[in-house]
Amino acid sequence: MGRFVPCPMPCNCDKHKDSQIYQTTHISDSSSSNSSLTSQLSLPSVPSLEHVAVANHQCLATLKGHSSYIFSLALAGKYLFSGSSNGEIRASPSHGGASMYTAAQTGSAVKSTTFINGKLITAHADHKIRVWRIKDHDTNVSANVTSNSNSSVSAIAKLKLTATLPTGVDRCMRLFSAGSYVEVHRHRRQTWVHHVDAVAALAASADGAFLYSVSWDRSMKVWRSTDFRCVESVQAAHDDAINAVAASVDGSVYTGSADRLIKVWRRRDGESRHSLIATLEKHRSAVNAVALSTDGSMLYSGACDRSIVVWEKGRGGGMAVAGALRGHRKAILCLAVVAEVLCSGSADKSVRVWRRGSGNSYSCLAVLEGHKCPVKCLVARLDRRCSEVDKKRDGDELGNSYLVYSGGLDFDIKVWKIWVPL
Helix, strand or coil, X not given: CCCCCCCCCCCCCCCCCCHXXXXXXXCCHHHHCCCCXXXXXXXCCCCECEEECCCEEEEEEEECCCCCCEEEEEEECCEEEEEECCCEEEEEECCCCCCCEEEEECCCCEEEEEEECCEEEEEECCCCEEEEEXXXXXXXXXXXXXXXXXXXXXXXEEEEEEEEECCHHHHHHXXXXXXXXXXXXXXXXXXXXXXXCCEEEEEEXXXXXXXXXXXXXXXXXXXXXXXXXEEEEXXXXXXXXXXXXXXXXCCCEEEEECCCEEEEEEECCCCCCEEEEEEEECCXXXXXXXXXXXXXXXXEEEECCCCEEEEEECCCCCEEEEEXXXXXXXXXXXXXXXXXXXXXXXXXCEEEEEEECCCCCEEEEEEEECCCCCEEEEEEEECXXXXXXXXXXXXXXXXXXXXXXXXXXXXXXXXXXXXXXX
């Protein structure tokens, strides 16, 4: 396999104010009132784990078409779906070689997107969660992409709305039960199945049986994926808005909040509800993103303090700080994990690619630059078309190839190809 040439450096552009980030991520007053996002301390008490290595990378395409901030990305089979601040959901083939097109239009910003049991799930600023069925259509779509690849596509995805959560059944069943109401604001009550502020993030359980949602209303809710009924609500799960959630293969659920904390939730044996198992405290500012390794043994958290804290599961099953990954100049806004590779997106407009080595060592393999505004969302996958492992030929090293998709507040999605040597 031939080596990739590095992406060109980004062109000069006008500076964008950090205030854009406040429209996408809830940051507590205590962590931002006296300092900008660029001046947060980078956890000096936590040892650094990173060292520099080299991976060849290439920007395959810049997908255009959105007319507002891109808040969320999700891979669903052969499609890449993106959600934006104007409520539009767009789709593109996941190989990144074709144009984007509108798959659905909603009336509220799409804060998070995930895929579960063949359905696309979107979380919105209007406090609702929407469930979509993906329908294939054969057609030709004109190009709207900056790339050297073929600019037409013969199959597109359209989304059909099948449910809005909470469902009508959920709402009706609890409407006349006094025990179903909780106080959400002073002098205001609402049934516990409702989120009452923006739904910030979604995560599916490893077996696909449950969907977890977290909100700026400080609650976490659990939805049964068979009928999307709300089966549990953890009210006041944090002291401030919840920005992120991740579900582990062992059943643990991790939530990250503007209160600077990460909380661990799990159903104890014989119990039907989640209990607080542990509170992880190390960040000095709002936690914006959490991500787990495939086996759930490593947790990564990103915050406005510009550091990625690496948490490792100990013999007793609890998470302990292993160290921090540094290099970003502004707040960490998003994280994505695939195999041994971790990707981080930042308000500094860059994406960094990290690989875990032996022990607790991490290599920063690449810095992907090209976005003109903060990078708000990331997804990544193994590029199976050219690596499962790539064959050694012409003197090249063995390695794996990954596709990384980054969405920014510049309205663009970039598709990157990273070749990681073994």
